[in-house]
Amino acid sequence: MAKQDESRALERTPSTDFETESLPPPRYTEICDQSYEPNHDPETVVASPETPYHIRDDGRVDINFKSSFIQTFSKCFPSGPDEDARPAPPVYDAKQQSGPSTLPYQTWNVKLNIVIQVVGSRGDVQPFIALGTELQRHGHRVRLATHDMFASFVRSAGLEFYPIGGDPASLMAYMVKNPSLMPSMKTVISGEIRRKRQMVGEMLSGCWDSCVLPDPLNGQPFVADAIIANPPSFAHVHCAQALGIPVHLMFTMPWTGTRAFPHPLANLTNVDGNHAAANCLSYHLVDWMTWQGLSDVINDWRDSIQLEPINLLDGPTLAKTLKIPFTYCWSPALVPKPNDWPEYIDVCGFFFRDTPAYEPKxxxxxxxxxxxxxxxxxxxxxxxxxxxxxxxxxxxxxxxxxxxxxxxxxxxxxxxxxxxxxxxxxxxxxxxxxxxxxxxxxxxxxxxxxxxxxxxxxxxxxxxxxxxxxxxxxxxxxxxxxxxxxxxxxxxxxxxxxxxxxxxxxxxxxxxxxxxxxxxxxxxxAAVDSFHRQLPREKMQCDLIPDQPAVWTLKSGRKPVKISKLAAEVLISQWSKMRKELKPHQTNPFSIEPIRWDPVSGAGSALTGTLVDITGCLTGMVTEPIRVYGEERRQQAREDADTASVDSQQLYKADRLNKSSASINTDISTKSREKRPSAGGKAAMASAKSLAWLAPKAIKGFTLDMPLALAEGLHKAPKYYGDEVRDNGKVTGAGSGFAVGGKSLAWGLVDGISGLGLQPYKDYKKSGPVGLATGFGKGLAGLVTKPAAGAIGAFAHPVAGIAKSVRSAVYSQSRKLIDAQRAAEGQWLVESQQRTGSDICALMEKFKALSA
Known part of the structure; x- marks a missing residue:
């Protein structure tokens, strides 16, 4: 009776949360024509007009569009094309396959090592098992990297498995309460946030290991040639950058900004007028909140694999900025692809596995x-x-x-x-x-x-x-x-x-x-077809063995020859000196650089970043020893637990061998003390290391980051008054740095001076006499910005190139690991694929022909 009375009381009490009865998106046949226009739920409780968002118990976020924060935030992101400029919505044709394109299916004959990284529950993992099985049918070697508890689930489907750590049940419970990792005070006090952030760090490291380390069961070498991942795995883009390989995201829910409907985790309130813009903004806000909560964890992990940190503004937009291919795993019969999504985003249909064998009772x-x-x-x-x-x-x-x-x-x-x-x-x-x-x-x-x-x-x-x-x-x-x-x-x-x-x-x-x-x-x-069509086929194919992916290049003759792991080891078996001549081949090289919109914001963000780095070094003299000491104590506790387990086994063996238990204990404790460094000593070193970084970070900020940000901001400034911006190339090292710096100076002077005459002429042809005035104004602005960008760039770009070359030479541990693992896999392939003497001779002849 008490439970019934309590339930009735709950039924009579109005909910204080924003429930799902807010006006939902339009029916699927209208999604491309209209936008989701939510009304204001009368039960929604907003603390004040200035409360920008409220994280609910169900893992969703109420966004108040009348708050000053959201109004300011919205100015940083475009809402997409005007309503009138959007093309007509695509028509769903049931006679056609639901795939992403009307292009005919293209066969794919390059057999890749593909790692699929998935974070989530069993329901998140299951669709990717179906995907992995289909990829295997195309000849690919597939490794599914996910939580340890799904090992038998994955292996029983015939896929390779790699454990990335993390407890999906615990992580899901935490994300439900703290979807943006912005925790309640209760969560902070309980220590839950620290444990979950450690879990995320563990999973990031596990995802990287899944790309380069051998199978933990049988020791078979594996280095990924491509990555498929769901967005919550977080490591995908960063692993792809370190390896220089393609990455493709796949997910069961919308994760790309659109004007058609809001982010599935967002409830929009107080939206007046442009609902389409509000829908699009909701994705930016959720991405920003997520990155705000995880940026330090991700950047610490990036440092461990020797990648540069990503700033707070660029992190949330990586997938969009880099144009990462995206495939959504739902039926267009229910939710068709919005017409404001670009070509590299596909809606392919639900992923169904083969019906498992089942014997009902x-x-x-x-x-x-x-x-x-x-x-x-x-x-x-x-x-x-x-x-x-x-x-x-x-x-x-x-x-x-x-x-x-x-x-x-x-x-x-x-x-x-x-x-x-x-x-x-x-x-x-x-x-x-x-x-x-x-x-x-x-x-x-x-x-x-x-x-x-x-x-x-x-x-x-x-x-x-x-x-x-x-x-x-x-x-x-x-x-x-x-x-x-x-x-x-x-x-x-x-x-x-x-x-x-x-x-x-x-x-x-x-x-x-x-x-x-x-x-x-x-x-x-359809998803496999989408994945294949987004791959750079020509860059990936070995010139000697066409069904193998290229991972090395060898300059011999007029042009470099792309060589696979297997082909390289076959050639090295004949010419051992060739190994030193091999250079890593990246099939999808990219870098993550800070985005500079204009000289003011660019220089300002660079200055802010430099001051933050300097402050971090000063405060790190106190905070780093505390952090390192705590980590060392926890590590020692884990080692003690492991040692205790080993000790018990050794004592048992000693008893079986009639050996003195006392002598065994003495040996164990001595070895343990010899191996274990002092936590206090490491803490002191951490303080000194933080202070030692003060001067380098200050020099880098004032001599590189700020001049480069100002140069790039001035270079892009003409876009704001309708002028064209010349592409002077990318800086990847010392050589390209001097080349880009020279082009920036030369073209800055030429374009700045010539613009005084060309801009009035161009605008006159467009707008008549009025265009003379606007064109002259553009010319004057260009006369200031373009030569200034060139002059500063002539110094900043070479310095940036030298810094990249130095960093590449000093921070080479990850690259050496990748090269070593690729060589090991090549040797394993040679041993497992016995090639006849005629095969080797044919390969050698083909190499000589290409090298001529």
Whole structure:
């Protein structure tokens, strides 16, 4: 009775959170024509007009667009093209494959080492198992890098596995409460944020190891030729930069800014006027919040693999700035590709694995045959605070509507007494089970949603957190189900009403219509096609063995020859001196440089960065020893635990060998003391190291960062008054630095002086006599900015090039690791692929022909 009274009281009490009843996105056929225009939920509580955002318990963010912070933030990011300038929305054709392009499928004959990096739950990992299996059919070697607990799940599918650490359940629980890693005071006091940030650092290191280290079980060498990852793995772009290889992102929810609908984790409030711009801004804000919470963790890890740090402004926009290919794993029958997404972003369809073998229990078969198809009710890996109350609500609703139900126990442990109309089921493949259902009620996970729609089942989503409300709204507006029913608002009456909606003929017809559209979709195959089409085929193909990827270049003759790991070792077996002549070949080289919009902001951000570095060195004299001392103590505690385990084993062996336990203990403790450095000594060294970096950072800031930022800002300034900006090339080393500096000076003087005459002429042709005045103004502005940019650049670019060359020479440990692992894999390939003498001779002849 107490529980019932409490539940009734909760039903009567208005929620203080912004629930999912805010106006959802338009139905899928209208997404490209209109934008999501949310209204203001009357139950939303905003602390004050100046509160920019509020992080909710369900992992979503309320964004107040009337706050001064959001208004200022919005000026830093473009909202996209004007409404009138957007092209007509694409038309979904069910006769065509749902793939990203109308181009015919292109065969791919280069067999790559592909690492797939995934952070998340089992539902996040499962689609990538299907992807990895399809990639294997194309001849690729596939390694799936994810949490340790999924090892058997991955290996049983026939894929290689690499553990990256991290506890997905713990991480998910933390991200639900702190999606931007901006924790509550309670979280800080409990120490949870420190533990989770350490977990993120551990996963970043694990992702890097998955790209370059051998298989932990059999020791087979592996160096990645390409990376596929979901965005929450975070390491993807940085690993690709270090290796110089292509990276391709894939995800089950929208992560790219669009005017069509807001970020799935964002609830927009107080939006007046331009909803499309607000939708687009929501993505920038969520990205910025995420980077703000993780930037120091990522930059510390980047330093460990000898990459330069990324600043606060550039970090959130890396994928967009670098134009990283993106494939979204949902059906365009439900959510088509928005027309403001660029060509390198695809919507391919849901990823479905092959139906697993499943032998149903006899009592399940008997239950299914005893009456009309039941409805499925289950919440997967969601853990409920009051499972008993939820089960009572479900049973009351099922009894009221008069339907049969299969209730999944799940992590919520929804277990009751079986009856004629209710069956409780343990883990069962949805692919098999949903084929026997009449409708489904679930939490709105992307995989469960996909399976239900594929079977043409009316769907009710009961969203708990994250992107689940997004999928619930999309289903509701397709007509395939009612509006989402949040669990905190779920009563027996409300659930019964929703189930009755599911049983309507028109709801079933809408669900079946989506299923028919999905029939011709082959999401996994389309995604593989998308991945292949974005790869630089010519750069990746070995000139000697066409089905092998090139990782080395050898200058011999008129042009460099691209050589694979296998071909290199075959050649070295004949000419041992050749190894020293091999140079690393990057198939997708790129650098992450600070973006300078104008001279004022550019110089200002560089000055700010320099002052922050100097301040960090000064405060680091105190904070670094504390941090290092704490880390060393924790490391010593772990080593002591490991040593205790080893000690017990050695003592057991000593007892078996009648050896003195005392002498064993003495040996162990002596070795332990010899190996373990002093935590206090390391802390003192950390303080001295922080002070030692003060002068180098100050010199770098004032002699390199600030002049370079000012030069680049002045170089780009003409864009703001409609003038063209010349591309003088990129600085990659000392040689290119002097070349770019020379071009900047020469073209700066030429363009600045010639602009006095050319700009009035150009504008006169466009606008007539009025253009003479505007053109003369542009010419005068160019006479100031262009020669100034050239003069400063003549000094800054060579200095930047020299700095890059010095850094490349000094920080070479990661590059040497990559080279060594590639050589080891080449030797392993030679041993595992026995090549005949005629094969070797043919390869040598081909090399001689190319080298001539």
């Amino acid at each position: 006899p009592d399940l078969i008997k239950f299914l045959a005893a009456g009309p198809p039941p409805i499925y009710i289950g919440f997967g890996s969601i853990v409920l605070q009051d499972s008993a109350q939820m089960l009572t609500t479900i049973l009351d609703a099922v009894r009221f509507v008069g339907v049969r139900a299969v209730i999944s126990k799940g992590w919520a442990n929804l277990v009751g007494e079986a009856s004629q109309n209710v069956y409780y089921i343990d883990d069962c493949p949805h692919e098999w089970l949903f084929a026997h259902m009449a409708a489904v009620v679930h939490h709105g996970g992307a995989g469960t949603t996909a399976c239900g729609l594929r079977n043409g089942l009316p769907t009710l989503v009961c969203p708990f957190f994250g992107d689940q409300p997004f999928w619930g709204h999309m289903i509701a507006h397709s007509g395939a189900g009612p509006e989402p029913l949040p669990p905190r608002k779920m009563t027996a009456a409300a659930l019964a009403e929703a189930i009755e909606f599911l049983m309507r003929e028109e709801t079933s017809a809408a669900a079946k219509a989506i299923a028919r559209r999905m029939e011709n979709e082959q999401g996994v195959q």
